[in-house]
Amino acid sequence: MANFGCSDLRLVDPYDVAFREAVSAVGGSHVLQSARVYATVAEAVSDCSLVLGTTAGQHRVPQQTVERLESGITAVRTHAGRVALLFGSEKFGLSNDDMSFCHGLLRIPTSPETPSMNLGQAVAVCLYELVRTESVPVARAAPAVPGTDAEQLTRMLLEVLDKSGYTNRITAVSTEQKIRRWIRRLRIGSQDAPLLLGILRQILWKFDKQG
Amino acid sequence: MANFGCSDLRLVDPYDVAFREAVSAVGGSHVLQSARVYATVAEAVSDCSLVLGTTAGQHRVPQQTVERLESGITAVRTHAGRVALLFGSEKFGLSNDDMSFCHGLLRIPTSPETPSMNLGQAVAVCLYELVRTESVPVARAAPAVPGTDAEQLTRMLLEVLDKSGYTNRITAVSTEQKIRRWIRRLRIGSQDAPLLLGILRQILWKFDKQG
Missing domain, CATH: 3.40.1280.10 (SPOUT methyltransferase, trefoil knot domain)
Structure with missing residues (x-):
């Protein structure tokens, strides 16, 4: 009660x-x-x-x-x-x-x-x-990252893939499209983008240091 | 129940x-x-x-x-x-x-x-x-990855973070929780998981080869 x-x-x-x-x-x-x-x-x-x-x-x-x-x-x-x-x-x-x-x-x-x-x-x-609420408000998703941020994530991930040897020269274009679609499909929220950017930056740093 | x-x-x-x-x-x-x-x-x-x-x-x-x-x-x-x-x-x-x-x-x-x-x-x-009665017909989302796959992604990403020097020993536990939450929040679909797993595997391979 x-x-x-x-x-x-x-x-x-x-x-x-x-x-x-x-x-x-x-x-x-x-x-x-x-x-x-x-x-x-x-x-x-x-x-x-x-x-x-x-x-x-x-x-x-x-x-x-x-x-x-x-x-x-x-x-x-x-x-x-x-x-x-x-x-x-x-x-x-x-x-x-x-x-x-x-x-x-x-x-x-x-x-x-x-x-x-x-x-x-x-x-x-x-x-x-x-x-209980009578009118159930539809769940508000976290605002997704704007296009520029999604593209920044895409670019950085592609650089990681390239430096790691993941990207094959012959299939590079289709990989790029696949990654670009994938990043958007994930609907990364504004609060999540910095975390992913930080991770990618760290991986690139490590590659550069070792390479 | x-x-x-x-x-x-x-x-x-x-x-x-x-x-x-x-x-x-x-x-x-x-x-x-x-x-x-x-x-x-x-x-x-x-x-x-x-x-x-x-x-x-x-x-x-x-x-x-x-x-x-x-x-x-x-x-x-x-x-x-x-x-x-x-x-x-x-x-x-x-x-x-x-x-x-x-x-x-x-x-x-x-x-x-x-x-x-x-x-x-x-x-x-x-x-x-x-x-409770209520017709809430919402569009069916793509099947999400089951717990084992989400955890496999989490483990592998944590290994990448560790080897890249991203993870700080002092904050390792909170990083682990943060990453686990983040992977689940993304609601990675079954069709997306293999791509991410492949990327992480490649990064780990590169780390091991260079390290």
């Missing part, structure tokens, strides 16, 4: 020993410290105008529509008022009675072979979906 | 006691039973042509671009070849050396106040994002 900026944790009839241990644990977060305990689901969601339950959706046929998390959660974003996400116990999930307090049910699109999730992981996935 | 249809779990140098306990636990899933253990990250990702690391992105300034999970993960969907998602230990995350094996880094959009996630929850969120 803390990872995704949520702080209002409410527990219904928790297993006391485990809960007290968790709260007093070193590093127990402020979320746990300020958690409130209720006797019933009704009390826990009494001030919430939208309650969304979560279900693996396998063992029972709920009377309510079960929506996939991705689409169902949009109701939270557009809702004017307090929203509760309701999770069942790790072992049994939400009961039919619990679900009757829900305005809708969400299902994380898990594999049919292993539908039921660990509780903490289910919570993380639901809250992640909430904060 | 089983919830989201993933089965190929690979562990690098796991804490043996905990791992053996987990595998032998009643209800230990087939994912754990068939998990493979490796001594190094290099071996674990040797057959993967795309390695994406995960980071809370707070404690270090990585040399690599860190993309938000939503956009960064699209590379997995469009990649032609085996992909590894690399997670660090719960306590320390990925080291700079671990990250140098990555073609890219992903960050789950957690709150700046509590950026670091529980490992199991981070895995669940990343895999959920992968199976």
Whole structure:
């Protein structure tokens, strides 16, 4: 919850020993410290105008529509008022009675072979979906080197190839074209060009020193 | 992993006691039973042509671009070849050396106040994002070289750098990481690797002949 900026944790009839241990644990977060305990689901969601339950959706046929998390959660974003996400116990999930307090049910699109999730992981996935960017910005690649830099790299690499004996006099022209295409195909970024130039310079220096 | 249809779990140098306990636990899933253990990250990702690391992105300034999970993960969907998602230990995350094996880094959009996630929850969120509905049809890129080829290129380039006097003994480790990152960042295609290998081999031949 803390990872995704949520702080209002409410527990219904928790297993006391485990809960007290968790709260007093070193590093127990402020979320746990300020958690409130209720006797019933009704009390826990009494001030919430939208309650969304979560279900693996396998063992029972709920009377309510079960929506996939991705689409169902949009109701939270557009809702004017307090929203509760309701999770069942790790072992049994939400009961039919619990679900009757829900305005809708969400299902994380898990594999049919292993539908039921660990509780903490289910919570993380639901809250992640909430904060997830709706419009995914396309990844911006690092600016590629301009043509002059690409040509400088090409020239220097060709000099290395020539001095190393890689270039055959007969195929020199086609090698040059191949190298030129290759340098461009790599899409060397502006931040990468100096590294490659430095390497090539060093190799040439070594050749000159030894040759 | 089983919830989201993933089965190929690979562990690098796991804490043996905990791992053996987990595998032998009643209800230990087939994912754990068939998990493979490796001594190094290099071996674990040797057959993967795309390695994406995960980071809370707070404690270090990585040399690599860190993309938000939503956009960064699209590379997995469009990649032609085996992909590894690399997670660090719960306590320390990925080291700079671990990250140098990555073609890219992903960050789950957690709150700046509590950026670091529980490992199991981070895995669940990343895999959920992968199976989440969304048609992101992006043009298929040319198949990238697998991990072993990228590492072969890295090793050979490091040998060239060493023999040319480029590598300084004091900064050798950071140079190695820099070069490893750089080779992966270039995303050298399968058709480009032989050319680069040939060039490096020729330079080494020339060094040996002259030295």
